Amino acid sequence: MSFKSFSDFMPRQDILSFAVLALILLVVLPLSLDIFRLNLVGKYLTFAFVAVGLVLCWGYGGILSLGQGVFYGLGGYALAMFLKLESSDPESTRIQSTPGIPDFMDWNRITELPWFWEPFHSLTFTVIAIIVIPSLFAYLIGVAMFKRRVGGVYFAIITQAIAAIMTILIIGQQGYTGGVNGITDLRTLKGWDIRSDFASYVFYFLAVVLLFVCLFLAQYIRRSKLGRLLVAMRGQEDRVRFSGYDVANFKIFVFCVGASFAAIGGAMFTLQEGFMSPSFVGIVPSIEMVIFCAVGGRLSLVGAVYGALLVNFAKTVLGETFPELWLFAMGLLFIGVVMAFPNGLAGLYNSYVARYVDRLLDKVFGPQRSSDAYRPASSDTVPPAAPGLRQNSTSPTEGAIS
Amino acid sequence: MFSEYSATELGSILAMQGFAGLILFAVFVLMALGLAIIFGQMGVINMAHGEFMILGAYVTYLTSxxxxxxxxxxxxxxxxxxxxxxxxxxxxxxxxxxxxxxxFLYHRPLDTLLATWGLSLILQQTYRSLFGAREVGVVIPDWLMGSYRITDFIEIPINGIFVMILAIVVTFIVYLLMFRSSWGRQVRAVVQNRPMAGAVGINTARVDRLTFALGCGIAGVAGSAFTMIGSTGPTSGQLYIVDTFLVVVFGGAASLLGTVASAFTISQSQSALEFFIGGSMAKVLTLMFVVIILMFRPQGLFTLKVRR
Structure with missing residues (x-):
């Protein structure tokens, strides 16, 4: 898969939207916010990882996973286990009946470090595990489901059940996982205090950089042949299958990518907040992650980032001042975004703002080649809520497999 | 895990847990029936089903x-x-x-899922504002209190028996409605081929509305039954929604018999395991078992043989 030119990989509008996002995240926000608020933005950004993964899975692939919290949690827990082991060295845990193991294990009368905790003494292993374990798990789920052509609604329900199982398991196995409180009180990374203001700045910029790595990767997938195949599959899965493609493998791949993005987000959360708990794993957080993606626009990578930032910001503001209003607002958001704005913020941008921006770009940089010109392709919209409309998007341009 | 009990004890334990499981079974059946109608017949994922059930429970509380x-x-x-x-x-x-x-969303099942989830959040918050965050319980009439003593070990609570009878009666009524009435025939016709059903003069929009209303109404009855065995809070419904969906999917979405059979399997295995390995692990094992079976048999236990 290669692109003929750079503008095949990133059309002008995409370069602009990536650049604006980078400007906001790297310059505007760090200069205008104090460290406490910047840390909050950093926390919201960890959900943007999940939302970007969901754009690929759900927006492009048509695979709605209601279990992204599981992968977010796996990534977060993997790092939390490493940090916990580091902060519970025999020296600082000598008042426990078994020094050298995490405090919650001691409280649950476990006298030996369980075998699956052992490898997390190594940072290298942990970093690899953050990506590999969730991807492997997603691969297993994907193979089991997609190879049997289970998709759509059934996939959503089963991933949701997996999220439920995971939460019950984590809460139930308190001695091994820290139970409902999760793994807390994480202090240092290789002897370096992760709770200082300086560390917060470092982690914020690390999160932004990693987010852009994910965004570019997602953009690559989106603009490549794989991205076109995903759109084709979302519309007419059978036709793609009849054309000789193994549909399941593409779905498994994109689901694994989504899972590993979510896991990176989870690990960044652990770094910035210093804890990980089952409250980010279960059904409710997982479905909230879908709404971040839906608000931003399920087909827009950059939109998903804005969606995650805005919804979480609203949650913090409304949730603190009017907690009872927040659930109403969230409920209305779900209904509104599905019924009135299926393309989210990105859809609004595309239908009202994009053409003016395009004209402006024409003036500044001269008109572009006609093939790059902005046109609302059918793959960039979801049909509006109307009875009798099927969610097909096989226009002559998008349905053809290049 | 069985070795520390004698054979008679083990028998009594299983019998007791079996009856406890039957009560769970009754709640599952009542909830899953409504969902099976809405999901199985209409293809709509109603995530607010639990909240409809809780509405029934609150109505029961107000009536009492x-x-x-x-x-x-x-x-x-x-x-x-x-x-x-x-x-x-x-x-x-x-x-x-x-x-x-x-x-507006019949052709976008994944979107019904998100929209009804939003609805469930709004309903939850409405209940919380109206009835308070604390759980409420109803006063059970005298004749439903107490329990039958069969042997020294085995006791069956009367309210449990009542809920079970209720589940059987409701299942039977639903069966009559769906498979022995002309209205049920219309529903099934609309499910199998909407344009043709419309062409022969069935008012499909009206059938849709009534089917959805019936499914929700059964959830209300389930909520009534629920007050007999537990207390009602704004978020009680959410606890059951995943189990109920698994019951429906496991049973085979369009099959009433499948729904009943899978409700029985899930509730009994959960209840029997609960005694030996504790509630949370029992639930984990049961759900995992169901998910694994579904991976091998995605269409569920029972399927209608329909040419699509």
Whole structure:
């Protein structure tokens, strides 16, 4: 898969939207916010990882996973286990009946470090595990489901059940996982205090950089042949299958990518907040992650980032001042975004703002080649809520497999 | 894990847990029936189903208060009125939701899932504002209290038996409605081929609305039954929604018999395991078992052989 030119990989509008996002995240926000608020933005950004993964899975692939919290949690827990082991060295845990193991294990009368905790003494292993374990798990789920052509609604329900199982398991196995409180009180990374203001700045910029790595990767997938195949599959899965493609493998791949993005987000959360708990794993957080993606626009990578930032910001503001209003607002958001704005913020941008921006770009940089010109392709919209409309998007341009 | 019990003890334990499981079974069946109609027949994922159930429970709670305060003589029979009220209230709300929301989303099942989830959040918060965050319980009439003693070890609570009988009766009524009435024939015709059903003169929009309302109404009855065995809070419904969906999917979405069979399997295995390895692990094992079976048999236990 290669692109003929750079503008095949990133059309002008995409370069602009990536650049604006980078400007906001790297310059505007760090200069205008104090460290406490910047840390909050950093926390919201960890959900943007999940939302970007969901754009690929759900927006492009048509695979709605209601279990992204599981992968977010796996990534977060993997790092939390490493940090916990580091902060519970025999020296600082000598008042426990078994020094050298995490405090919650001691409280649950476990006298030996369980075998699956052992490898997390190594940072290298942990970093690899953050990506590999969730991807492997997603691969297993994907193979089991997609190879049997289970998709759509059934996939959503089963991933949701997996999220439920995971939460019950984590809460139930308190001695091994820290139970409902999760793994807390994480202090240092290789002897370096992760709770200082300086560390917060470092982690914020690390999160932004990693987010852009994910965004570019997602953009690559989106603009490549794989991205076109995903759109084709979302519309007419059978036709793609009849054309000789193994549909399941593409779905498994994109689901694994989504899972590993979510896991990176989870690990960044652990770094910035210093804890990980089952409250980010279960059904409710997982479905909230879908709404971040839906608000931003399920087909827009950059939109998903804005969606995650805005919804979480609203949650913090409304949730603190009017907690009872927040659930109403969230409920209305779900209904509104599905019924009135299926393309989210990105859809609004595309239908009202994009053409003016395009004209402006024409003036500044001269008109572009006609093939790059902005046109609302059918793959960039979801049909509006109307009875009798099927969610097909096989226009002559998008349905053809290049 | 079996070795520390003698054979008779083990038998009694299994029997006791079996009866406890039957009560769970009854709640599952009542909840899953409504969902099986809505999901199996219409393809709509109603994530607010648990909240419809809780609406039924709150209506039952209000009715019991009404009878205790104004008609104390009739208090023994308030439950039957409560069930009727619960059915009517939830069916009306269901029809309203279908009219305002669901009918626009029939071809986008994943979107019905998100929209109804939003609805469930709004309903939860409404309950919290109206009834408070604390759980409420109803006063169970005297004749439903107590338990039968069969042997020294085995006791069956009467309210459990009542809920079970209720589940059987409701299942039978649903069966008659869906498979032995002309209305049920219309519903099945619409499910199998909507344009043709419309072409022969069936008002498909009306059938859709009534089907959705019926499914929600049954959830209301389930909520009534739920008050007999547990207390009601704004988020009680959410606890059951995943289990219920698994019951429906496991049973095979369009099959009533499958729904009943899978409700029985899931509730019994959960209840029997609960005694030996604790509630949370029992639930984990049961759900995992169901998910693994579904990976091998995605269409569920029972399927209708329909040419699509």
């Amino acid at each position: 208060n009404l009878f205790a305060n104004h008609f104390p003589d009739l208090f023994g029979s308030y439950f039957f009125f409560a069930m009727a009220f619960a059915f009517i209230a939830t069916a009306l709300l269901g029809a309203l939701v279908e009219w305002g929301m669901i009918r």
